[in-house]
Every structure is written in structure tokens, then in C-alpha cells.
Amino acid sequence: MSESNNALARAPRDDTAPDGLGVQLAAMPLRAMLTIRGDFADAGFVSAVEAVSGCTMPDVRKATFAGNNSLLWMSPDELMLFGDYAKADDLVAALNEKAAGSHMLAVNVSDARAVFKVSGAKARYALAKGAPVDFAQGSFGTGDLRRTRIATVATGIVMTAEDPDTFEVFCFRSYGTYLWNWLISACDENALSDLG
């Protein structure tokens, strides 16, 4: 897609977090997201995914990283590829070409989700107010990922390569307002002061 097209694309949210939070909270700009489904035992499929993404195949409930790309394990036959927004269609095309011999599905879903970044020493406690996940240090680290829920919203939570206190939370875009409001409430410094 051309640059002028990208200029017309509206990010899921452009909010800035209010004061008084015990963590850093940000709504993230658009990125490429591909839903990829295939047989993880199919060498052709796996090598195509690894070649196109640059990432190695992630283990169960893990994410792998290479440059701007991340490859996320979503289920026993599903991956999510994050990358540069403008390259999404190229990534789909490259996957379809390289995995031509395999039964697989690669689809551009770059516009379907909202992503939030939650970071800081108390981030793990804030997320644990809504997600039934063991976020404790030693239990959840860089490259760990869960498909879970926050309150009643289906979410994915991944600890990025950035640093061990930074999480990315993604959900379907339509739930973005709800989840943003939920995160603002849960990240209130007064709800975190006595934790950790």
C-alpha cells in the first residue's frame, strides 16, 4: 500500500493515558498482523513461516522475535505474525508463495485488533487484576505469551523483547474502548501501592 494510503489509516486508538497510574500505559499504533494456520509438523509450512518472518517457530505459549517481527504461538495450528503495517500484504503474498505446496491459511488481520503496552515494575500486578495468569517473575518472562481474558474480554498477552516488565496486550478492536478503560482503572496507582 502506498504512503498516502497509510496516512488515511486510523489507528485503533490514539488516547493518552491519564495521570495517577502506577504503570506506564499506552495505546499502540497499527502494525502488521497475520493470522497463519497450518500443520506445525509440515516442514514446508514451517520453513516458509521461518523464512518470511525471520523468526524461529515459537514453542507452546511463547513468542519469538526478529527485528520488527514477532511470531506468536496462538494454538496448536495457529500463529500470529507481527511486523511493519505497510508490509502486511507483502508478508501474506510471500507466505502463500513459499508455502505453496502446503495446506495453510495466511490472512492479513492488521486492522482487526487493538494493542496496548503496559510497562513498569507493577505491570504484572495490574494485569493480574483481570487475567487468571501467573505473571510472577520466574513464571512469566520475555517471550512468554498467554491467550487468556481480561475481565470478560478475550485477550492475548505477551512479554515483549523490550524489557522484563513490559507487556503487550491485544484484543479485538471493537473491545478496545472497554479494555482501555479497564486498564486505566486497574493501573490506578492506589490499587497497586500495596502489591509487589
Added chain:
Amino acid sequence: MTRLAEGGALIDRTKPVSFKFDGKTYQGFAGDTLASAMLANGVKLVGRSYKYHRPRGVVTSGPEEPNALVNLGSGPTHEPNVRMTQVPLFEGLEATSQNRFPSLNADIGVLNALASKLYPAGFYYKTFIHPRVAWKHLFEPVIRNIAGLGRAPSEADPDTYEHQYAFCDVLIAGGGAAGLLAARKAGEAGARVMLVEQTERLGGRMLVDDDAEIDGKSAVAWVAEQVIALEAMDNVTIRLNTCASAAYDHGYTMLYERRTDDRKGTGPRHRLWRVRTKQIIAATGMIERPIAFYGNDVPGVMLASAVRDYVKLWGVAPGRNTVVYTVGDDGYRTALSLHAAGHKLSAVLDVREDPVGMLVEQVRGAGIKVMPATGIGKVIGGKAGVTAIKTVSFATGKDDAPLDDSIPCDCVAMAGGWSPVVHLYSHSGGKVLWDAKLAMYRPDANFRPTDGSGEGFVHAAGGANGELQTQAVLKSAAEAASGALSSIGMTTDTSAPTVAAVAEQPMQPTWFTPTQGKASYGGKHFLDYQNDVTVADIRLAAREGYESVEHAKRYTTLGMATDQGKLSNINGHAILADALGKAMPEVGTTTFRPPYTPISMGSIAGREKGILFKPVRETVMHNWHAAQNAEFEPVGDWRRPYRYQQGNEAREPSIHREIARVREAVGLLDASTLGKIIVKGPDAGKFLNMMYTNMMSTLKPGKCRYGLMCNDNGFLMDDGVVARLDEDTFLCHTTSGGSDRVHAWMEEWLQTEWFDLKVYTANVTEQWAQFAVAGPNARKLLERFEGDTDLSGDALPFMGFTDGVLDGLPVRIFRISFSGELSFEIATPTSYGPALWEALMSKGEDLGVGPYGTEALHVLRAEKGFIVVGDETDGTVTPHDVGMSWAVSKKKEDFIGKRAMMRSDLTREGRKQLVGLLTTNPRRVLPDGAHAMSADGTRAIGHVTSTYYSPTLKRSIAMALIEDGQSMMGQTLTIGIDANSAAKAVVSSPVFYDEEGARQNV
């Protein structure tokens, strides 16, 4: 004032706190509970009982309190039924007494007590029997009025609450000696430990019953040492004011943290922890039991342990002149602490014939009269409290001695023995055993609650395990820690600190005095203070045949109040056993259900209130709709514009305006909510042939087909347009509310039944913003965009689609119509939605473009006779029923629902069929759901499924499901409106407008 001149480990005498009870201002100290502060002010009467409105005072010092319940706070922070013993005192606290009118002192409900013979056990149930009329007009209104405790709040709670998930290896409930030792051992072994304590202090009874030396140190010093060691461990989390409320399967544990009940600090008031732990150590201690004697509920009659708690922890002597009534050595501790505080003891009444031992001798040595083989026959007193007791002597072989002379006193301390708090152990299936010697139910180590591998995961420790002596408590805690750790592959030794303590003599279980004579009837011998259940009530229940403990409980309401029988259950079961002539274990116990103590409704809701009450889905155009004054309606979790209001426009004119725009010019509908599922693979066509009733495998790439989806019972569950993107790939549209359900449905079949099919699916609903551009000017509008897509009817015919570009925006354009007009549905990646929508609005201004909402959409589709799944269907309707047999393939070998559609009930005559209804009065719009009557008026033969006033046709139209409706064309039906009126309507085709489809096919 009954505040002692000195002492009180928990209070800070330099920080006075003032508070109000029933409007009167009192003073207490920081560290007081509301109960200790009230007692310090000499207030004995704090509440009225539920049924007889008897005056009641504080009985306990903890969560088991049955009597001292108050309304706390006022206005929005008002909270009923709060136990004063658990309310930390803070400046400005306001509390009011409950269940009294007009005042606590002059309560007219006390008249109930005079009529108590009329309110026996099971009174409420007996009112159901006869006379019938009395129940409705007398019993029910009267009972409703007199029964009850606190007042429900009438305003929204302004406080915040939250949930918190956590994980650990070992959760230890209770911060007394056992919990501290277990935590220390588990912490030192390297386990992730959570130690929770319901009060604000660690140490439990060691802080009060400090006569034991542990490892050569005073009990208090030993506690302090453990706390310091635990606080230094990174792997140990200690949470005070946190009650382990419930233990569920597989170590799922609920903790109730009262964070800011003292009104210090900020943030959530209560926090509900949802902890997944591998092992639980229940170090929950014990609760002392009252004894049932005549007048044992008069204010001033308290648990002996509570009396010494008030002396030692809060520097309050509940009585100046106390009688201790005990079944063992433990009551002597109360006598000693009162004596040490300089207060008088009239006597210690000991049921045992020959009390001996160090504690007894210390009491005798202090000059206090010990009366062996003596019990309380009767308490004399009233709302001002106890004034005297009469004793009864248990001379050997006969206990019918006459009531002796009275002993003046203002406080009675009952020491009836101890009951282990086995709740947490029992919540998920742990069993208890009756220990006749100690007269208590103890956890049965052979029947512990088990985890997923069948291994016990709850370990009782200390008092909760039935241990009364400090040495045994610590030994039991060490063993529990060892057991818990070895279950998770860790180890610790079972050594326990050495304890030097006084030897105690056996207790003598005693449930009830006197057992003979007039005062033995049991009508003033209270078991359950909160529900006013007496010994006489239990005996009556036994006589009337309620032999099962569960039946007797429900019949008498024993243990069914907010305290869940913490003081009353065991005593009540003992009385029942006696009445039935059975042993305790034969009678059994009632079930221990979570939560241990009541938890706030706010903590259950957590932060899911207000805007966070329920997730709401918004399309990318949501803010635009809102700015255009859209009135939203829920569709699934989505909020969709129902209509756009201009100025003060009423609903109907705005909807008619939007309909006219589509029929005469061009309208825009935000259809982004439609579900969109990609189905790809070499077997995709074969798979969709199974999912839909019609044939999908024959669809040509670039074409669309409307499809129906049934469940395996042959009933319609969803519908939508399927587009074939290429040989291997289909795009299935679903209803707005159905995308997740349909996607899960497809995956279920692929994963569990047809795993041999080479098909992958992906839910791409939110990848696309999708807008209907509908109306005679639709093509004209789209042709104003730059792009090379040929939108002519020949290049892009009805039910075709094409990928293209509009003003540089990537789009997919479908020629589909739900309005019956020339219509294009344009999908663009969601992020471009606003740019496309705004371009459509600005380019079409002179063409009369504007948005239309879901109500206009519904009228437009109803004019065309298009069904809506969920309106025309209700889960019992087949495609044939709604006249869509054309969409059910006869060629396909199979599809979901095919076999069900052959069943006799789905093929019989007389099924309801979809028809149109035209009212004889064209202005009359039938009510939705109105029933059509049979010709003889005896029964309903169907109902209205959709009904509108059609501005296009200038008359009312409706769709209805009517028995054999297709064969009733032209007949006039009577449609019931309400009890007194009906309307007439003629059965017609459900297609009211442009039956040949000329308008959409241009």
C-alpha cells in the same frame, strides 16, 4: 467507663477517636474495634434479635459474632449487618443499631417475645398450611415487617472494589502460632508462600493466652521473631485483613481482603483474591462455644475467650463483677486475666466435680471462689444487662437440685469448649470426625479434599486440626508443612519448637443447664442467637420428625443466619442428638459452605460496574455516529445506531426520514458488525456444503450466495451471504451477534468430527469496516470516486463482487441488498473506514446521501419480507417454516440439520409458517409478539414476529408465524392486543414491496 487504666496491646491511648452510635457521640482509641470501643463506653445493649427482638449485646471478639450487627455508614456508604467485632474504629465512624423501632431501648417488636409461644420452630412453614387466607393477608405481611436485620442500601456505592489473581505453592490460612510456623517452614524450604490472616495482627491466641513459653521465649516474643523472619523472605507474601473465604477444587482459593475499612489509605476498599495454590494449610484456629442456659442471651453474657481478649488486647473489662462458667481449665484463664486487671470475680462455676491443676490452683490462690459441679440455672437481667445468676448444683447422681440463691454479677463468661474451624478443610470435600473426649469435630486426615491427581491438598494445622495445647499445635503445624511441601516435591523436617506450658485437665462436655425443673424447658436457652433458635425449638423439631440434621436445620433455621451457625451448630447438633437418643456422629453435621464469613457485594462485582459492567463493542465509526446524535441499541455486544436524531425529532419521523432516503436517494449503513469468516482449503466447498443448507461448492469465484445455517436439530441458527474469493477460499458473512458462535461452531465440527477435511478458518470480522450504500443513487455516488472499477450492472451484477480501489482506498464491493434497493456493500480495512465513510458523505451531498440506522434497516427488510434470524426464528423454526425451502438443497447427500428435517415433527401438517399480516385498519400497528387466535377463539395459532408501520406503503405491515399459514392466504385473523381488545388482519405474502426484485437488480 470500663476501660482499664492500663493495658491493651492493640490500642494507642495517645490517639483518641470519636464516633457515633445511634446518633450519640462516643470516644475510643485508635486500634479499637467498634465492639471494644462500645464496651469501653459501658454500652451493653447493641442490637435486637431477629425474631423476638430480644435485647442483645456483644458475645465475641471476632468474625463469629452473632449479635452485634450494625448498619455502618450512611447514605451511599451505608452497609447493613456488619459485625462490630470486625469494624476497625476510625474518626467519624457512624453506626446505627438494627431491627428495632422506634429505638434500641424502646423497641415495640419486643412484643413478639411475649407471644413467643405462637412462633415455634417451623412457624413460617406452618403458616403455609392453614388458614389459606391468613397467609396472604396476615402472616406474610406481618412476618415481612418484623423479620429481618439490616436495611438494604438505597444509593449506589461510591467505593471501588477489585479482583486480583495470584498463584502460589502453599497458601496458609491463619496467622496464629500454627500458621506462622508452617509459613516459616514452607518459606525456608523455598516454596512460594501466601500467609493470610483475617485480623490486622499476626499471632492469634498467642497474643492473649500467653502463659506458654516457646523455645524459652515468651509466646509474644516468639511470635515477633517469626514475623521478622517471614517478612525478610522474598518468597513469602503476608496479607493481613485478608480472610481465606473459600477453598474450591484444585486449589482454587478465594481470599477476601478488607483494604480500607479503617478509612485509611486509598484505592479499592475490598479486594477479592482468586488464588490458584498447589497446597493449602488451614491454620484457621478454633471458635469457643457458648453453653445453653436459661437467659444465656442477656447482654453481658459473653464467650470467656472474648472477655479476656477485650482485657488484654483492648484494655477493656466487659464486667466489673464477672462469673465464669466453664467446662474445663480454659475458662480459668479468663478469671486470671480479669483478676490481673483488678476486677472482681464472683465465682468460677466449673461443671467438673473435682477441678484440679495449675490454672485452677492459681485462681483459688487469687482468692476467687471456685464452685465445682455447678452450672448456671438462670440469668437474671434485661436490656440493661446481667444483674445476677442463679446456680444449679450437679450433685453426683442427680442434677435436679433446686436453683440456688442468686450471685450478683454484671458479666457471665462462658467457656463451653472449643470447635476447630474446619470450614476451609470442608469446603471442597474434606470430612470431619467426632472426638468425644474433646467434644469436637476434627478434620479426618483420611478424607482430605483431593486435587486433580486424587491427592489431598488441604492440610489442617494447629487448632483447626483439633489441637488445644500449644506444643501439639506447633507439632501439628510442622507436620502439615511437611505434608504440604512433600506433595510438591519439597522437604522440611517435622521438628517443632519446645513449649513449656501448664498441664491442663480434661474437660467435661456440657451442652445445657439446668436439665431438670421448670427452667429446663429450653425456651430461653438460646443456641442460635441471630435467628433466635432455642433448645426448645430443636426438641420440637425432633418431636415433629425432623431427625436429619439438615431437616432440623431448615425447619428451625439453626445456623442459617449471617453467622452460619459458627456458635450454634455444634451445640444444636448435640441437643438434637440428645433429643433423638443418638450419638453425635450419628446425627452428623450440616455442610460447611463458602464463604467463611459474609463478603461484600462490591467485592464480588470487582471493577465490573459502571462503564466496565459489561464489554461493549464499537465499530470504527462509533464516534462519528455519536457525533451525529445516534441513538444506539445493543446487537449482541455491539452498539449500533438505531436511528440518527436531528434536533428534537421524535423516533418515528426520524426513522421514516431514513427509510425514505434509501427508497428515494441513497443511504449509508454501518454494517461493520456483520460477522466475516474466512474458510480456506481444498475441502472448503465440501465443508460449507455441510454447514449450510444450500449448495456452496458450486458457487463461482467472484460470486455471492445467500446461505442458511441450521443446527443439528434442523432449526435455523444463522444466515448470511457467502462470497467465493478464489477456488480454495470463501468468505462467510454471519449475523452481527453470530460471528463468534458461528466461528466456534465451524471449528467444533472441523476439530471433533471432520478432522480429515483440509480446511482452515479465521474470524476476520474486525479486519473490515463494511458499509451498505443503498438507494437509487447508490451507483451514481460510487462512480464519483476515482478508480478503475466498473460498477455497471453488466460488469458487477446483483450477487457479484469485485476487489478494487475507491479514491486510493482498497475496497471489496459486493452487490448485495438487504433493503431491496440498488445496493453495494463496500468493505475496506477497518482503519480506512472513517476515510471511506466521510468521502461517501461528502461526495453524495447533492444526491441526498445520509446515514440510516438499524430500525430503518429493519423496516426496509420487512417491506421486502426478508427474515431476521432471532425475530422470525426462535430456535424451533426450520427454513421450510419460513418459506425458504428454495434454500434447502435436495441434491446434497448431507448437511447439518438434514436428517432432523426428516423427523415427523418437522414434516407434519400444522407447523407454524411464515406469512404476512395486513391489518384491516392500515394505521393499526400490531404489538410485537401478539397472538393470533383460532377461528373459534379458543386458542392461539401463532404470533407476530416483526411488525412496523411502513412509510413506503403508507400502512401497517407485519410478519407472523401461523399454523398452516401458507394455506390461509386471504383469510382474516383475530389478533389479541390485550385482555379487552383485538385487531383484525388479513393473511398475505410476507413480501409487501417489489416482489419481483426489480429495484435491487439494476
